[in-house]
Amino acid sequence: MTTVTQAPGNPLPFGTSRSRRTFAGRAIGWLRANLFSSISSSIVSLLLISVLAKAFVSLVQWGYWNAVWLVPDNNPGACRAVRGLGACWAVIPEKLRFILFGTYPFNQQWRPALAMLIFIALFYVSSRPKWWRKELALIWAAALVVIGLLMWGGIFGMPYVSQDRWGGLPVTLILATFGLAFGFPLGILVALGRRSKLPAIRSLSVLYVELIRGVPLISLLFMASVMFPLFMPDGVNIDKLLRAQIAFILFAGAYLAEVIRGGLQAVPRGQHDAADALGLSYWKKNGLIILPQAIRHVIPPLVNTFIAFFKDTSLVLIIGIFDLLTTAKTSIVDPAWQSFSVEVYIFVSLIYFAFCFAMSRYSRHLEGQSKPN
């Protein structure tokens, strides 16, 4: 492995020989430069090509050639026949509505679908640097209120749907988005607290961050689902989804605080001094001078934290909340479709992948922009 390492920053020797102008000539040049540059490299290439070709053929055979795409009226007989040889993609359209929306009333499912679109529009708007203004907070507040109205209903002729009927992708998006929307301000406060000169506030912030970061998320979720009722006075009963949401906000707050603290440390001392010299109060100094610079420094790691957080919402499966992964897992409990879980998991993986990949591409794009040439 070590012998084929390329020196970093070394531009690929594309078309090594200038005399070859034809397409075939350039293709051969490219192959020689990138796949067969040395004996060891050639061996690695040939090995990989043979393994990949084999894997590709069996994948196409399983996933396309022998696969069953549709079955008549919920009868997996055709799928049973190809078991082990081909994929049963028919399970996806069969269970699609349940995977995406859970047990939300069937004829009302346009509401969570619309909520999902609003979420995606919200993410898109938030990703444009030209929108990074004060109005964005208002847009977020408005969008979250509209999503709440859509999901609960009870007005404008939409029947009320209680939270325990919610499920699927909207729940995943709600947990992630509300977690970030509330966790972010919390993270800013804690990060400021951790850098504060006041010892009591500093140690409280450190205690909070280290306690949350020191334990697995699952134990926080167990706490939210099992211990939370213990800590409430008699008669107060908070919904399970809301309890998990609170756990996620606390969790996100601690992790975001650490990222933001990194940004705060990167703001030069002179900025503080200058703000002090202008006679700005603590909150004005941080809100107007320090935080905008600090957050700008850490946007790529912030997006990475968002990705991790989005993936972590899947852990609610363990406390029985119907997010996307739980609906997927539940959809194949149905005995008729039990043996086709791989197909369902692949489908759900693609959904998660689409969101996370978009975010990671975006983070890389920002990183590329911030670097001076």
Place this chain on the structure above:
Amino acid sequence: MTTLKPALPLSRRLHLALTDKRISGLIWQVVVVGIAVAIVAWLWSNAIHNLSVRRISTGFAFLGREAGMPIDDTWLPYSPKDTYLRAFIVGLTNTLRVAVIGIVLATVLGTLVGVARLSANWLLSRLAAVYVEVLRDIPLLLQLLFWYVLMQGLPAARAAWKPIEGVFLSNRGLVLPSIPLGSGQLWVLLAAVIGLVGLYAIRKRLIARQMHDGRVRPIWPYALALVIGLPALTSLALGVSWSIALPELRGFNFVGGMTLAPEYFALLVALTTYTSAFIAEIVRSGIQSVSRGQWDAAMALGLRRSFVLRQIVMPQALRVIIPPMTSQYLNLTKNSSLAVAVGYQDIVSIANTTLNQTGQAIEAIALIMLVFLTISLGISLFMNWYNARIALVER
């Protein structure tokens, strides 16, 4: 502020006092701490009240009671008749066994993928990039469930896959040949460890002498003597007999050898591959952080690429790699708690069962926190020590 004239009106003096940094700081602290204490006290009084209503006694006395929970996959002897304390210790060893082995495997795999990502071979580097991107962008829990379903979909023990002689992969898990360890074998292992420590000391000494006169002294004779010779001598002297226990199929299950249960194996594979993707990125950016000039200078000296990577680039890259690596190790350890989703009984899973059986929620969660905070602290201390050791020595 102490030189205020008494002529100022009271409201003005109050305003000045409130804007004084020290006083406003004090007020802020009192307010924030007061709120925090009030919330905790309120929650605590509710909890005490609720516990007394439900007749649950607080305290760790329940640890001495009989657990009555079955644990399938253990290294330590355990039966449901044992106490909760014993169950917790078994759970802790289960957590450590998946975390430690996972960390080692993920480091090796991640380093290989990270180096492959920088390979001059286009196919290899693209493949490594795809590996990293796919594994990083899918939730670990989903990957774990996926691996577990695949494990369950494997053929039954009778039709087990046999990639090499003595290795069986079936829906009973992975069965490997093992070497039965008695006291004699342990002595030999101890000899090998002593040999390694001795070798380390000798290496240090040899390098010190090389620094002195510039002559390279070979280390392999010492290695041969200490790491191979010493254990071999011990083995001969004690008359230890070595045997390999090959597993074989009897009836519906395997006898002999070492079995990795499907739950454990799925968890180990999921944790290793997922974390290795992150480690690969850390290794890649670490290697790339070493400036181009270091490569050029080393190559100009006529050194081989592999030597340059090992002796010149890697030691410098390690300084960038170690801190984020520490947090990946911590993540892997914390992520091992996902075991509960496939029914592997780690500490979190056992605490959860205990909590359901006894209602001792606060104590169970406190134990989880204690265990994980201790592990985190242990890993951090070790990695900080290692980091300090490899840090750049400024002269």
